[in-house]
Amino acid sequence: MIDSTVSRGSIEQRQxxxxxxxMPIRFYVMDExxxxxxxxxxxxxxxxxxxxKQNPQxxxxxxxxxxxxxxxxLCLVSEQPLKPGTFVVVDMYPPSLPKPLRALSQVVRSENGxxxxxxxxxxxxxxxxxxxxxxxxxxxIENYLxxxxxxxx
Numbered sequence: 764m765i766d767s768t769v770s771r772g773s774i775e776q777r778q779x780x781x782x783x784x785x786m787p788i789r790f791y792v793m794d795e796x797x798x799x800x801x802x803x804x805x806x807x808x809x810x811x812x813x814x815x816k817q818n819p820q821x822x823x824x825x826x827x828x829x830x831x832x833x834x835x836x837l838c839l840v841s842e843q844p845l846k847p848g849t850f851v852v853v854d855m856y857p858p859s860l861p862k863p864l865r866a867l868s869q870v871v872r873s874e875n876g877x878x879x880x881x882x883x884x885x886x887x888x889x890x891x892x893x894x895x896x897x898x899x900x901x902x903x904i905e906n907y908l909x910x911x912x913x914x915x916x
Contacts, residue, residue: 781831781838782911787856788827788839789863798850801867802895829855834905836868836892845870845889853891857907864903866896 793801827841837853845851849870854863868891875887896904 781833782908782915784829784832784907784911786829786832786858788829788837788841789854789856790825790827790839790841791823791852792825792845793850793852793867795850798867798869798894801852830888832904832908834893834901834908836871836890839889839891840886841889842884842886844875844887845873847871847873850894851891855904857903859907859910860903864896864900866893866900868893 825841825843827839827843830838830840832838832855837855839845839851839853847870851868851870853866853868855866856863870889871892872890873887875885
């Protein structure tokens, strides 16, 4: 379903409906070579998080929160600016699940979001497109979105 919304004076064409959701996020910036390797691994889409932890991870763990989420991506709000084109491994923490959901994503847009919640650090909004995700994790995101829709009715 294509969702057309008016935002900041322009019409956006989206493949999936976005829902407002504040979910904690931990993320890791990846170099393109590592990201492409992960994207093409058959095991990445067929296994759970436990197997993915065996893949080498960057040393810097960053955190943020979602502003909105859809089946195709999310808006990440964090204190770190991310350049468009950057590859990011995202661990999402829906409140109803004991383990995080992991997705390989790519930054498609980035903007300064003003001051953070505590008003001492800047915040940045980054639009992330999901490139690769475990099938079971994608089903969990779908279930989470259905729960959000149901609660808002």
